[in-house]
Amino acid sequence: MMIKLIKSMFQAITRPIQYLIISYLRYVSGSPSLTDTKHDHYVTTLVIEHSYKFLRENILYSSTHAYVFNKLGIHPVNYHVGELTLADSYQGIELSWRIFYNNKSIGRESFELKFDKRHKDLVYNSYLPYVESTAKEMTTIPEVHIYSHSFDTWETKPLEHHSTFETIAMKEELKRGLIHDLDMFVQRKDLYDRAGRPWTRSYLLYGPPGTGKTSLVVAMAKYLNFDVYDLQLSRAVECYFNPRKLLSGVMNNSILLVEDIDEGSTVLVLSKLLSSLTLGTPWGEARIVIFTTKNKDMIDPTLLSRMSMEIYMGHCCFEGFKVLASNYLGLSHVDNDEPHRLYRDIKRLIDGQVITPAQVTVELMESEDVDVVLEGLVTTLESLTSDKIDDDEDEEKHLACLRDL
Known part of the structure; x- marks a missing residue:
C-alpha cells in the first residue's frame, strides 16, 4: 500500500523533485540507477539506466541516450561494447559523461554523469531538463512508444x-x-x-x-x-x-x-x-x-x-488508386491524367467502393510489368463488383421477405 501511495503522489511532484525521489528510492533498494555516489568531497556521480519501474526515469534515460550519442556524432547501433566519454559544459560549469555497455554491476547500458557537487541544484533543476528538451530537438525521426502493461512502461x-x-x-x-x-x-x-x-x-x-x-x-x-x-x-x-x-x-x-x-x-x-x-x-x-x-x-x-x-477511412477511390500507382508503379497521378489504357476501366470499377487501399497495394506488387499488374487489378475489381451486386440483391430479397411477413 505504501508503494502505491508513493506512486500516486509521485505524478503531482515537479520534475527535479522526481529525480531526487527516484535517487532516494534507488539508494534505499541498493540499485545504482540515478543515484548520487560521492567519490570525494567535490564530485557527484549520477548513474542513469533504463528502468521498467519509473516512467520519469525511463524518459530521462531515453533523452540522455539521444543527447550523448548526438553530441559524440556516433550512431548507437555502431557501438555496443566498451566505454565512451563526453566532456560537456552548461552555463559555465563542466560536466563529464561516460557510457557503459555490459557493465558487470548493472548488466546493461548505462550513463554516468559527473559534476561538482556545488552545482547539484543547477544540474537537477536546469541541466537535466535541458538534456530532455535538446534531445527532442535533435531527434529528426519520430519514434513510436508502445505501452507495456506487463512492465508498466513505454517501449520505444x-x-x-x-x-x-x-x-x-x-x-x-x-x-x-x-x-x-x-x-x-x-x-x-x-x-x-x-x-x-x-x-x-x-x-x-x-x-x-x-x-x-x-x-x-x-x-x-x-x-x-x-x-x-x-x-x-x-x-x-x-x-x-x-x-x-x-x-x-x-x-x-x-x-x-x-x-x-x-x-x-x-x-x-x-x-x-x-x-x-x-x-x-x-x-x-x-x-x-x-x-x-x-x-x-x-x-x-x-x-x-x-x-x-x-x-x-473508407474503400479506395480512384484518387487514392492513382497515388498508389504512382508510389508503386511510377505512373502519373496528376488530375485528369490517364497514363494507361486501363485507367478508365479502373475508375469505373473502383468507385463502387469494393476494394481497400491495402488490397490495391497487394495487387500493385504482384509484378514489375505495369500491364500485367493493372490487368490483374481490373480482374479483381470485376470479381469484387460482381460479389457486391450479388450481396446487395440477396439483402434486398431478405428485406422484401421481412416486409411480406
Whole structure:
C-alpha cells in the first residue's frame, strides 16, 4: 500500500523533485540507477539506466541516450561494447559523461554523469531538463512508444513506417482539410490559453480494416514531427488502469493513439482516460489524441461528442488508386491524367467502393510489368463488383421477405 501511495503522489511532484525521489528510492533498494555516489568531497556521480519501474526515469534515460550519442556524432547501433566519454559544459560549469555497455554491476547500458557537487541544484533543476528538451530537438525521426502493461512502461523504437501525406491513398479534399486543421491547431496555443482549455485536439478515424487508419496516423506524426504513443486499451486490466500515471510518461508534443476502441475496451477504462485528458493531465504541451475503430456505431455517444474531427477511412477511390500507382508503379497521378489504357476501366470499377487501399497495394506488387499488374487489378475489381451486386440483391430479397411477413 505504501508503494502505491508513493506512486500516486509521485505524478503531482515537479520534475527535479522526481529525480531526487527516484535517487532516494534507488539508494534505499541498493540499485545504482540515478543515484548520487560521492567519490570525494567535490564530485557527484549520477548513474542513469533504463528502468521498467519509473516512467520519469525511463524518459530521462531515453533523452540522455539521444543527447550523448548526438553530441559524440556516433550512431548507437555502431557501438555496443566498451566505454565512451563526453566532456560537456552548461552555463559555465563542466560536466563529464561516460557510457557503459555490459557493465558487470548493472548488466546493461548505462550513463554516468559527473559534476561538482556545488552545482547539484543547477544540474537537477536546469541541466537535466535541458538534456530532455535538446534531445527532442535533435531527434529528426519520430519514434513510436508502445505501452507495456506487463512492465508498466513505454517501449520505444523508431517510427519506420513509410507513409506520408504525399504517399497516402486518401481523397485530396479530405487530406487538405486535415492538414489545414493540424496547422491551425499548432498555431493556436494562445487561443487555448486564453480560453483556459487544455491544448488538445482529438480525432476519430473509422472504417473497415485495411483502409489506411494506421498510415494516416504515421503521416500526421511525420508532418508534425511528433512521436506516437500507442495504447492498446483492450489489453488493459480495468482495475489497475491509471491514466494519469500512464500519461505522465508521454513526452511533449506527441500523438496518443488509442486503437480499436470498439474491441474489448470497457466504458469505465475509456471514461477514466477521457477524464484525465479533459482535466489537462500534464503529459505535454500540444496534445493530439487519435482514436481508431472499425465500427463507429459501437462507440458510446458521449465519446463521439468529444471528438474534434471524425474522419471516415473508407474503400479506395480512384484518387487514392492513382497515388498508389504512382508510389508503386511510377505512373502519373496528376488530375485528369490517364497514363494507361486501363485507367478508365479502373475508375469505373473502383468507385463502387469494393476494394481497400491495402488490397490495391497487394495487387500493385504482384509484378514489375505495369500491364500485367493493372490487368490483374481490373480482374479483381470485376470479381469484387460482381460479389457486391450479388450481396446487395440477396439483402434486398431478405428485406422484401421481412416486409411480406
